[in-house]
Amino acid sequence: MKPKVGFIGLGIMGKPMAKNVLKAGYELTVFNRTSSKTEELKRTGAKVASSPAQVARESDIVITMVSDSPDVREVVLGKNGIIEGSRPGLILIDMSTISPQVTVEINHELGRRGVEMLDAPVSGGEKGAIEGTLSIMVGGKKEVFERCLPILKSMGRKITHIGPSGAGQWAKLCNQVLASLNLLAVCEGLVLAAKAGLDINKVIEALSGGAAQSWALLNQAPKIVERDFSPGFLVKLHQKDLRLVLSAAESVGVSLPGTSLVHQLYNSIESEEGASMLGNHALIKSLEKLAGCEVKSQVSS
Numbered sequence: 001m002k003p004k005v006g007f008i009g010l011g012i013m014g015k016p017m018a019k020n021v022l023k024a025g026y027e028l029t030v031f032n033r034t035s036s037k038t039e040e041l042k043r044t045g046a047k048v049a050s051s052p053a054q055v056a057r058e059s060d061i062v063i064t065m066v067s068d069s070p071d072v073r074e075v076v077l078g079k080n081g082i083i084e085g086s087r088p089g090l091i092l093i094d095m096s097t098i099s100p101q102v103t104v105e106i107n108h109e110l111g112r113r114g115v116e117m118l119d120a121p122v123s124g125g126e127k128g129a130i131e132g133t134l135s136i137m138v139g140g141k142k143e144v145f146e147r148c149l150p151i152l153k154s155m156g157r158k159i160t161h162i163g164p165s166g167a168g169q170w171a172k173l174c175n176q177v178l179a180s181l182n183l184l185a186v187c188e189g190l191v192l193a194a195k196a197g198l199d200i201n202k203v204i205e206a207l208s209g210g211a212a213q214s215w216a217l218l219n220q221a222p223k224i225v226e227r228d229f230s231p232g233f234l235v236k237l238h239q240k241d242l243r244l245v246l247s248a249a250e251s252v253g254v255s256l257p258g259t260s261l262v263h264q265l266y267n268s269i270e271s272e273e274g275a276s277m278l279g280n281h282a283l284i285k286s287l288e289k290l291a292g293c294e295v296k297s298q299v300s301s
């Protein structure tokens with residue numbers, strides 16, 4: 001029989017991921033702090049719980065997809081948290097991007113109650129969450145990973161067991177180094193093209209077929225050109241990830257000059273009203289300020 005699944009955190013990523021779990025035929029109980037976000041899942045057959053503790057009582061495996069380390073701590077170990085509704089044998093899969101150190105601490109705390117935990121952060125953005133094609137990097141015991149693989153497969157395509165508790169989060173931080181610098185590269189290229197008076201759409205088309213192709217070029221450059229800064233991934237969450245990366249890098253004595261630069265560039269726009277709630281491709285705005293131009297469809301100055 002399929003395990004009963006619980007899902008906590010129905011934001012940009014969590015909602016489509018939960019829908020895919022439901023579509024794969026799992027009995028699903030959901031919780032979201034802002035309760036209105038549970039409506040759609042309720043209509044499609046999910047049960048709605050009144051707290052993370054109740055989700056845990058109703059489930060064999062609980063998935064969390066919230067924002068940051070303190071939020072995972074709160075929904076897992078806080079008042080009415082998962083731990084209050086837990087029993088030995090329960091499995092927590094935390095798919096949020098958080099600190100590897102905090103992950104290890106929560107895993108240890110849950111272990112004292114006989115609860116297993118995997119850290120399973122994702123890459124692939126809102127599109128990957130909707131299409132069920134996320135890349136999922138997993139830390140935790142191999143046998144727990146294998147038991148959870150069918151559920152992970154309902155949300156992702158490339159699913160890799162990296163190592164023990166925290167290893168999934170370390171891999172995700174590496175992912176954010178690459179993703180951030182790819183996005184910066186795209187933004188710099190687009191600003192240069194705009195300043196040179198080129199047709200930006202033609203430049204994107206030409207570059208998409210060559211060695212400079214990237215996820216950021218294919219998925220984010222077109223939104224920049226359309227001046228569509230609606231969020232797939234919020235600037236404030238990207239900044240949260242960059243803080244996690246830089247602090248983790250410091251803990252192992254590594255310098256990441258490129259990643260620090262992206263963090264500083266976001267700082268330069270974050271002070272503007274509402275900027276932290278834009279999509280992370282708003283990074284272009286910091287380079288546009290420096291270059292004195294705007295990247296858009298028409299040939300621009």
Ligand code: NAP
Nearest residue numbers: 009010011012013033034066067071096097125126232233
């Ligand atoms: P989001 O749209 O802001 O959603 C965050 C969710 O977490 C909301 O459901 C929110 O509840 C809930 N939440 C936050 N703090 C909470 C707390 N203390 N207690 C209870 N619930 C809490 O963010 P998202 O884009 O889905 O991102 C979720 C996670 O995935 C983050 O760790 C992010 O870094 C990671 N991620 C995002 C992307 C992406 O492209 N968006 C890609 C890969 C990984 P409310 O509705 O009440 O606010």
